[in-house]
Amino acid sequence: MFRRRAEVMLRARFLIPLAVFAVLVVFLGVGLRLDPREVPSPLINKPAPAFQLPQLQAPDKSFAQKDMLGKVWMLNVWASWCVACREEHPNLVAFARTGAVPIYGLNYKDEREDGIAWLARFGNPYQLSAYDRDGRIGIDYGVYGVPETYVIDKAGVIRYKRIGPVTPEILRDKILPLVKELNGNA
Amino acid sequence: MRKRSSGYEGTRPLMLPFFGGHFGSSEMAFKLIGLLLGFILAGSAFAKEAPTVAADPQLEKRAMALAEELRCLVCQNQTIADSHAELAIDLKNQIREKLKAGMSEAQIMDYMVARYGDFVLYRPPVKATTVPLWFGPFALLIAAVAGLFYYILRRRRTPPAQPLSEAEQARVRSLLDAQEDRP
Numbered sequence: 163m164f165r166r167r168a169e170v171m172l173r174a175r176f177l178i179p180l181a182v183f184a185v186l187v188v189f190l191g192v193g194l195r196l197d198p199r200e201v202p203s204p205l206i207n208k209p210a211p212a213f214q215l216p217q218l219q220a221p222d223k224s225f226a227q228k229d230m231l232g233k234v235w236m237l238n239v240w241a242s243w244c245v246a247c248r249e250e251h252p253n254l255v256a257f258a259r260t261g262a263v264p265i266y267g268l269n270y271k272d273e274r275e276d277g278i279a280w281l282a283r284f285g286n287p288y289q290l291s292a293y294d295r296d297g298r299i300g301i302d303y304g305v306y307g308v309p310e311t312y313v314i315d316k317a318g319v320i321r322y323k324r325i326g327p328v329t330p331e332i333l334r335d336k337i338l339p340l341v342k343e344l345n346g347n348a
Numbered sequence: 349m350r351k352r353s354s355g356y357e358g359t360r361p362l363m364l365p366f367f368g369g370h371f372g373s374s375e376m377a378f379k380l381i382g383l384l385l386g387f388i389l390a391g392s393a394f395a396k397e398a399p400t401v402a403a404d405p406q407l408e409k410r411a412m413a414l415a416e417e418l419r420c421l422v423c424q425n426q427t428i429a430d431s432h433a434e435l436a437i438d439l440k441n442q443i444r445e446k447l448k449a450g451m452s453e454a455q456i457m458d459y460m461v462a463r464y465g466d467f468v469l470y471r472p473p474v475k476a477t478t479v480p481l482w483f484g485p486f487a488l489l490i491a492a493v494a495g496l497f498y499y500i501l502r503r504r505r506t507p508p509a510q511p512l513s514e515a516e517q518a519r520v521r522s523l524l525d526a527q528e529d530r531p
Contacts, residue, residue, distance in 0.1 A: 201421065204465040271434070297438055304463040306421035306435050 203304055203323045210237075210314050211302035218269045218277050218291035225266070225292045227318065234344045236265045236337070237312040238288070238328075239300060241272045242280035244308040250327035251284050257333050258287035263313075263341045267291030270300045270308055313337060315344045411443045414453055418460055419468050427470060 205211075214226040227237075238254060240247045258265050267288035269277045274293060281291070294300055303312070306325075313322040322340055324332060415429035420436045428436040439460070446456050460468050472478050512520065 201465055201467045204462060297435075301435075301438060301442060301463060304465075306464070 201306075201325070203320075203325075205304055205312075205320050206323060208320060210312070210318050210320050211299070213292070213294075213299040213302065215268075215292035215294055215299060218267070218274065218293040219281075220290075221274070221293070225290055227314075230266070230314065231318050232316050234263055234316055234341055235314055236263050236341075237268055237303075237314060238265055239268045239270050239303070239305050239308050239310040240291075241270045241308050242276040243272065244270075246327045247309045248284065250309050250329075251287070253328055253330055253333060254287040255285040256330075257328075257337075262338055264289050268299065268303075269293050270305060271295070271297040311337075313340055313344070407444065407447050410453070411440065411447055414443050414447075414456060415440050417457070417470050419470055421464060421468065 210227050212227055214224050217223045217225050240251075254265060265287050267290070269291045271294065274295075277291065277293070281288075292299070297305075303310070309327055311322075311324040311328050312320050315321050321344060322337065324336075328337070412429055416427050418428045418439065420426045420428045420431035420433055420439075422433040422435050423431050426436075428439050443456055446459065451459075457469070466472050466478070472481065474482050
């Protein structure tokens with residue numbers, strides 16, 4: 163009787179590494195799903211940083227974030243040298259066609275001609291693009307991985323930020339409902 | 349050859365048409381050297397110019413001390429002092445400018461945190477969301493020590509082994525004898 167209990171204990175002891183392994187797998191599994199690039203932005207629910215920049219396609223005209231007060235709008239940071247932007251671009255073009263929300267571009271650290279040529283080649287989903295040659299406004303917006311996308315409400319407060327390409331799923335499940343809500347309640 | 353989308357222009361793999369051919373002739377060797385020189389020169393033309401440095405060494409020292417405390421978000425395991433990513437260079441220039449404009453170290457840190465969050469700080473502040481980060485390891489250590497003590501105490505409490513009964517002793521003896529009988 164006593165011996166059998168000891169045997170069971172001994173056998174249970176073999177399960178300890180297995181249990182440790184299981185815990186490890188759970189941690190690693192969760193870790194794999196986390197994206198370290200998704201740094202929570204401190205700008206959510208803060209007023210969009212002020213800027214006044216020349217427009218990409220009309221250098222003599224300017225665009226400021228305060229021009230958009232009273233409207234829900236989307237700001238998309240892009241550049242012609244950014245590979246992920248090209249991947250994202252068709253999604254934006256299709257989304258712009260639905261007219262759900264006006265999309266404005268922030269052309270980030272780009273050459274003016276390159277940016278204009280890029281839009282001519284891949285289509286222009288933007289009402290207009292502001293031209294941030296030295297990336298200073300990008301820094302104010304906490305940009306570190308182009309493309310980045312912001313949804314800004316009528317009061318000029320940032321309500322959503324996406325780092326990396328916007329996918330049709332994100333547009334459908336996150337951005338569109340948010341835009342509807344902001345337009346309905348605000 | 350298709351460019352890879354890594355953004356590292358100018359570091360495409362070299363394809364040397366000479367490989368598989370003969371290297372015997374000195375003409376070939378000259379051609380090869382010339383080609384390599386060409387690649388080296390082309391490489392240096394692509395290389396970035398050195399990042400700007402503040403003229404005042406005192407200011408530069410302060411700027412770099414701050415840069416050591418800030419994480420480069422593009423290459424997350426480097427400080428912006430170590431990094432040559434464009435954003436890191438821009439941020440270093442911002443630090444220099446702000447120091448020159450008379451902002452204090454704390455003000456510049458606040459400026460960075462306001463834009464990029466606590467994540468930019470290599471030494472995150474102690475607050476509700478960072479408590480597990482700061483105290484988790486100590487909690488684990490305490491749990492491990494407690495477990496060890498529990499184990500030791502339990503072992504001590506287990507009764508000493510019972511002496512063998514008469515029958516068992518006889519069995520031991522017979523088994524041992526059987527062992528000794530073998531060659």
